[in-house]
Amino acid sequence: MLENFVSRGMIVDYAIHEKDASENGIQNPHFHVLCPIRPLNPDGSWGNKQRREYILDKHGNRISDGKGDYEFKAVPTNDWGSPERLEAWRQAWADLCNIKFGEKGLPERIDHRSYARQGIEQIPTVHEGPAVRQMEARGIATDKGSLNRLIRATNQKLREIARRIKEIMTGLAEIKEKLSELESPALATLLQQYLEQCNSGAWSQKARLGNLKEFSHLILMLEERGIVMLADFESYMKSYQEKSTAMTAALNAKSDRMKELNELIRFAGEFKRLTPIYEEWNSIRFKKARDKYKAEHEREINLFLLAKRKLDADAPDHKLPVKDWQKELDKLTTEYETESAQLKPIRDELKELYRIKSKLGPFLREAAQDKNNETRKENYAQEEESH
DSSP states (O other), rough: HHHHTTTTTOOOHHHHEEEOGGGGGOOOEEEEEEEOOOOTTSSSSBOOOOEEOOOOTTTTBHHHHHHHHBOEEESSSSSTTHHHHHHHHHHHHHHHHHHHHHHHTTTOOSSSSOOHHTTTTOOOOOOOHHHHHHHHHOOOOOOOHHHHHHHHHHHHHHHHHHHHHHHHHHHHHHHHHHHHHHHHOHHHHHHHHHHHHHHHOOOOHHHHHHHHHHHHHHHHHHTTTTOOOOOHHHHHHHHHHHHHHHHHHHHHHHHHHHHHHHHHHHHHHHHHHHHHHHHHHHHHSSHHHHHHHHHHHHHHHHHHHHHHHHHHOOOTTOOHHHHHHHHHHHHHHHHHHHHHHHHHHHHHHHHHHHHHHHHHHHHHHHHHHHHHHHHHHHHHHHHHHHH
């Protein structure tokens, strides 16, 4: 509530419903959240949900609507009612539930997306309501209950069909991979073609010697890594790409958290330093003296309020765990430096692999073209035989 709603300036009213049990004895605890999307003004009055943004002509003048007013479009004053914000709230709730499931060792997980967005082909059941559930519990079949039983049975069949299709597609992928390995050309052959092409344009013995050294370097590099076929090279390169992507993502996450911790520590220092000034201003009862003090310390008071807003989400009680933040920051900094050093050789290796791939590119395209031509010839021959 605090992080997703109150920290944005929203008022939250919520109710927790904990029924003992529902149909078939399955517990159904849940809660309802009511949040107005109209903001509050500093004086406590309601603000506007949206504002007018007048449409201007090419000269920058307002355009009359012919009814005594001007054409305009309504622009929301905040994003509280936007589909994107609702999506973020739904995902935050799903993430929170899944974290708790993990902490308790439960296998269950929830997803805030619809079945269609998840790619799950499933028919939704209809809402039964308490009256229908009571009748079903007494053994009285209802139209809605019968429909839901049919839907559940159909969904079970759909899941079984999806499982079998997945098994078939996995098998086809494995067969395709094995076939590609059998058809994969030897890298030594491609490199030999590369050397011959380089030498065809070389006008001196020195240039040919340089080409031979480059060829030997590439062959030695591939042998050291156990790479013989093109499929081996692509698999090796893919593994390094995946390592680089995963480590880069982890470093980015650490970097974001380090920036957040630095900001929290900085604002904690400002909060502590400026608290006496704020409390002094807040203790002045007479408006004239209060306004005078604020004018003299306006920058400090505004900075204090900014620090307070920044800290409220992480420390709403203002018991600032600065030592814990600093300890976490130091730990993340050490990990970041270590992992950055580990990532460098992986990126260097990828750079070398991309260099080799760029040299072999023309020959790979030529081999693929030859293969396509052979396939077309075979298909044509088969058609001729059938006629």
